[in-house]
Amino acid sequence: MDSITTAASVVAAGLAVGLGAIGPGIGQGSAAQGAVEGIARQPEAEGKIRGTLLLSFAFMESLTIYGLVVALVLLFANPFAG
Amino acid sequence: METGSSSETLLNLDSSGESSSTSLDEYVQLQRRIFHTTLIVSVFAVSISAFFFPLQTSISLLVGALSGVLYLRLLARSIGRLGKSSKAVSKIQLVIPVLLLLAVAKLPQLDLIPALLGFLLYKPSLIIQSLLES
Numbered sequence: 001m002d003s004i005t006t007a008a009s010v011v012a013a014g015l016a017v018g019l020g021a022i023g024p025g026i027g028q029g030s031a032a033q034g035a036v037e038g039i040a041r042q043p044e045a046e047g048k049i050r051g052t053l054l055l056s057f058a059f060m061e062s063l064t065i066y067g068l069v070v071a072l073v074l075l076f077a078n079p080f081a082g
Numbered sequence: 083m084e085t086g087s088s089s090e091t092l093l094n095l096d097s098s099g100e101s102s103s104t105s106l107d108e109y110v111q112l113q114r115r116i117f118h119t120t121l122i123v124s125v126f127a128v129s130i131s132a133f134f135f136p137l138q139t140s141i142s143l144l145v146g147a148l149s150g151v152l153y154l155r156l157l158a159r160s161i162g163r164l165g166k167s168s169k170a171v172s173k174i175q176l177v178i179p180v181l182l183l184l185a186v187a188k189l190p191q192l193d194l195i196p197a198l199l200g201f202l203l204y205k206p207s208l209i210i211q212s213l214l215e216s
Contacts, residue, residue, distance in 0.1 A: 028171065036165050047108030054112070054161050055212050057171065058154065062205070065179050069198060072180065076187035077194055 001081040009078055013071035020067020024060045031056055112211065113158045119207035120151055127203055131196070142193040146182060146200020153178040154204045 001009075035053045039046050073079075124147035132140040156175035164171055182201060186192045 032164060032171055039165055044105055047105035047110075047112075050106075050109045050161055050164075051112040052215070053164070054109075054116075054158055055208055055215070057161060058157060058204070058208050061157070061176070062202070064176065068176065068179055069183065072183040072187075073194070076183065 001078065005078075005080055009074045009080070013074040016067045016070040016074070020070075021064050024063045027060050028057060031060070109162070116154065116158075116204075116207050116211055117151065119210055120147075120154065120204045123206050124148075124151070124200070124203050127200070135196075138191060139193055139196045141191065142186070142196035143200040143203075145185070145192060146197035147203045148200075149178050149182045149197075150201045150204040153201070 031053060035049050038049045042049075124144075128140055128144050128147065131143050153175050156178065160168075160172040160175065179201060182197060183194075186194050186197050
């Protein structure tokens with residue numbers, strides 16, 4: 001792998017993780033805040049709130065995982081490496 | 083009078099604790115349903131791939147599916163702790179896809195695409211559960 005490809009891969013890996021984590025991070029923070037407030041107001045609905053939070057977190061975190069996968073593929077299994 | 087009101091309060095506390103534990107049972111049952119559905123989907127996908135593709139692909143799919151189940155288990159545990167022993171959802175579950183990709187990169191017996199598809203096999207069960215919930 002030549003040096004330009006290596007440098008571009010490393011920069012792209014950093015951007016993939018960094019930019020890909022911004023949206024899910026904000027979303028997860030506000031979802032967790034809402035869930036904790038909801039549990040504090042209605043403790044009898046705790047199981048339902050936690051269940052909904054689990055489903056929404058799993059969907060949101062997959063966006064982070066996609067960025068992570070792209071970054072790790074670029075770093076460890078780069079298809080552009082000659 | 084005071085004794086009566088304090089016993090009433092006690093009763094209310096008891097009933098709210100009971101409803102909270104019943105509610106948490108609901109969460110545990112949801113987790114169980116998701117894991118069972120994920121295992122069924124994984125077994126189905128691995129058996130289909132064993133029939134149509136080489137053994138290496140099936141093994142990669144199986145490893146990915148197992149790591150997906152482990153990821154989901156860690157995520158459920160960290161959400162279960164939210165508000166009780168931690169103020170934020172921990173990110174320890176993100177170690178699982180990293181380890182999976184490192185294993186795929188280091189071990190020549192594993193393929194990248196089947197392992198990633200296997201990891202994402204928890205998604206259909208989540209979609210099924212969210213459709214059932216709504």
